[in-house]
Amino acid sequence: MGQDKVGRRRAGKGAELCQQSLASLFRAVLKVLFMIYPILGETMEQAREKADRRPVQAARNIDQRLAQMGWTTNIDFSGHDLDAPIGELTTNGHQSSLENFIRKAGGKTLREAIIGHSSSGGCVDLVGTPDAVAAQMGELMQEVGGDGFLFALPDVSRRSVAEVTEGLIPALQQRGLVRRQYGCKHFRDNLLEF
Numbered sequence: 001m002g003q004d005k006v007g008r009r010r011a012g013k014g015a016e017l018c019q020q021s022l023a024s025l026f027r028a029v030l031k032v033l034f035m036i037y038p039i040l041g042e043t044m045e046q047a048r049e050k051a052d053r054r055p056v057q058a059a060r061n062i063d064q065r066l067a068q069m070g071w072t073t074n075i076d077f078s079g080h081d082l083d084a085p086i087g088e089l090t091t092n093g094h095q096s097s098l099e100n101f102i103r104k105a106g107g108k109t110l111r112e113a114i115i116g117h118s119s120s121g122g123c124v125d126l127v128g129t130p131d132a133v134a135a136q137m138g139e140l141m142q143e144v145g146g147d148g149f150l151f152a153l154p155d156v157s158r159r160s161v162a163e164v165t166e167g168l169i170p171a172l173q174q175r176g177l178v179r180r181q182y183g184c185k186h187f188r189d190n191l192l193e194f
């Protein structure tokens with residue numbers, strides 16, 4: 001009986017060490033990156049105006065927005081009624097993207113849901129000057145953790161890329177939130193290094 005208690009205690013300690021080792025391994029290899037859709041402007045007012053225009057732009061490009069969602073979720077939305085509630089959808093595509101889309105949609109029509117989805121900033125709205133958005137990103141990392149951000153831009157153009165590369169990235173570098181140069185030859189190594 002006494003040996004059983006000792007054995008269980010040893011097994012428990014062994015399991016705890018194993019869990020700690022696995023957690024360390026995953027932290028070393030697994031990276032948590034958050035998808036963001038920053039809206040940048042030279043002033044806060046300009047950024048807010050851009051944010052206010054997002055739903056209008058999304059409404060003009062519903063077919064394109066549905067095609068993007070369809071590509072992610074592996075659902076062909078072309079046969080769905082835009083003005084009917086979304087209802088139940090299933091997919092063999094990206095499950096969490098579809099679940100998130102349906103959850104945010106609530107009882108909205110497909111048109112309303114895709115406009116809302118395309119207009120939001122993802123899980124958090126990052127709207128402002130490059131310096132203000134960099135500060136928000138730093139606060140997010142302090143509060144929730146993570147290893148970085150993936151940028152998604154609804155309108156990839158020279159201008160939108162320049163807003164990030166020439167405005168936001170330098171503001172993040174000033175805060176020490178992104179590196180100034182890469183130390184490794186391959187993307188994977190650079191990702192694991194930071």
